[in-house]
Amino acid sequence: MTDTPDFTWLPDLALRPLGGAVIWANDESFAEKENLINPGPASYRRASFGHKGQVYDGWETRRRREPGHDQAIVRLGVPGVICGVVVDTAWFKGNYPPEVSIEALAVDGYPPAEQLASDGGWVTIVARAKVVGDADNPFVVSSEKRWTHVRLSIYPDGGVARLRVHGEGRPDRRFLGAGPLDLAALENGGLVLDCSNRFYSSPQHVIFPGLARVMGDGWETARRRDDGNDWVLIKLAGPGVVRLVEIDTSYFVGNSPGAAAVVGRQPTGEWIELLPRTNLLPDTRHRFLVSTKDVVDQARLEIYPDGGLSRLRLFGDLA
Numbered sequence: 001m002t003d004t005p006d007f008t009w010l011p012d013l014a015l016r017p018l019g020g021a022v023i024w025a026n027d028e029s030f031a032e033k034e035n036l037i038n039p040g041p042a043s044y045r046r047a048s049f050g051h052k053g054q055v056y057d058g059w060e061t062r063r064r065r066e067p068g069h070d071q072a073i074v075r076l077g078v079p080g081v082i083c084g085v086v087v088d089t090a091w092f093k094g095n096y097p098p099e100v101s102i103e104a105l106a107v108d109g110y111p112p113a114e115q116l117a118s119d120g121g122w123v124t125i126v127a128r129a130k131v132v133g134d135a136d137n138p139f140v141v142s143s144e145k146r147w148t149h150v151r152l153s154i155y156p157d158g159g160v161a162r163l164r165v166h167g168e169g170r171p172d173r174r175f176l177g178a179g180p181l182d183l184a185a186l187e188n189g190g191l192v193l194d195c196s197n198r199f200y201s202s203p204q205h206v207i208f209p210g211l212a213r214v215m216g217d218g219w220e221t222a223r224r225r226d227d228g229n230d231w232v233l234i235k236l237a238g239p240g241v242v243r244l245v246e247i248d249t250s251y252f253v254g255n256s257p258g259a260a261a262v263v264g265r266q267p268t269g270e271w272i273e274l275l276p277r278t279n280l281l282p283d284t285r286h287r288f289l290v291s292t293k294d295v296v297d298q299a300r301l302e303i304y305p306d307g308g309l310s311r312l313r314l315f316g317d318l319a
Contacts, residue, residue, distance in 0.1 A: 007084030018077030060159030097154035220308030264296030
């Protein structure tokens with residue numbers, strides 16, 4: 001199960017930097033449940049023993065001596081439509097669970113974890129299936145529903161390094177008109193559709209919430225050796241008017257773009273200029289007012305000629 005399916009291009013809605021959290025597990029005797037949604041691949045260091053045994057970068061439960069199975073619940077950082085999940089058992093070789101299943105739940109508000117654990121509304125999105133150790137185990141999900149939580153069940157016990165929940169953000173639209181709106185934000189329904197290059201990191205990062213903490217939290221392209229330039233295409237949360245563009249090159253010091261421009265696609269399919277080609281500084285949050293009042297539903301950021309940036313914000317109003 002090592003072939004990477006297409007859904008892994010989509011953002012991981014459960015990631016900790018997106019606000020995801022592992023809110024409950026029935027057991028975490030050997031390794032903490034919170035590791036499941038850490039960014040980046042799991043690490044391993046031989047003969048690194050703590051009070052609970054070998055230290056694992058993942059979630060690991062005790063050996064069961066009674067019937068049953070173990071579970072962990074993840075609150076998605078961005079609620080949305082789940083297109084696929086990856087159960088990563090990296091470094092778990094003699095202690096991985098032979099089988100797993102995944103359920104999903106959609107709730108309003110912030111109910112306590114114990115209430116969610118006993119909720120009867122969980123829906124199976126990945127039926128009980130075999131997995132292998134020390135490998136990515138991908139599963140396609142066929143559901144158009146919006147979910148807020150997922151529950152991983154492992155049979156009967158063992159360890160999982162990472163749980164990746166790939167999909168598209170679907171916001172609670174009741175909140176979209178309550179204040180300044182970033183039309184590009186993943187948590188508001190924005191989505192990176194395509195880009196010219198993602199050699200060093202994913203372009204999905206530029207629409208993540210919050211500020212980048214390191215250079216790796218942004219999007220960086222390979223060095224260009226031709227006369228072209230790099231770009232990223234974003235579907236907005238909905239048709240709207242962009243009033244302010246923020247281009248954040250924080251942490252990109254010797255590898256930020258020299259300049260950038262932004263164009264928007266009108267619902268008719270015509271492209272218009274939102275921000276003309278403008279010089280950028282390294283390690284700087286740039287803000288530019290937009291004069292046009294035209295409605296657009298997609299935006300394309302052009303960077304010249306290449307490089308990286310941390311975040312792109314397109315503040316405005318839904319039409």
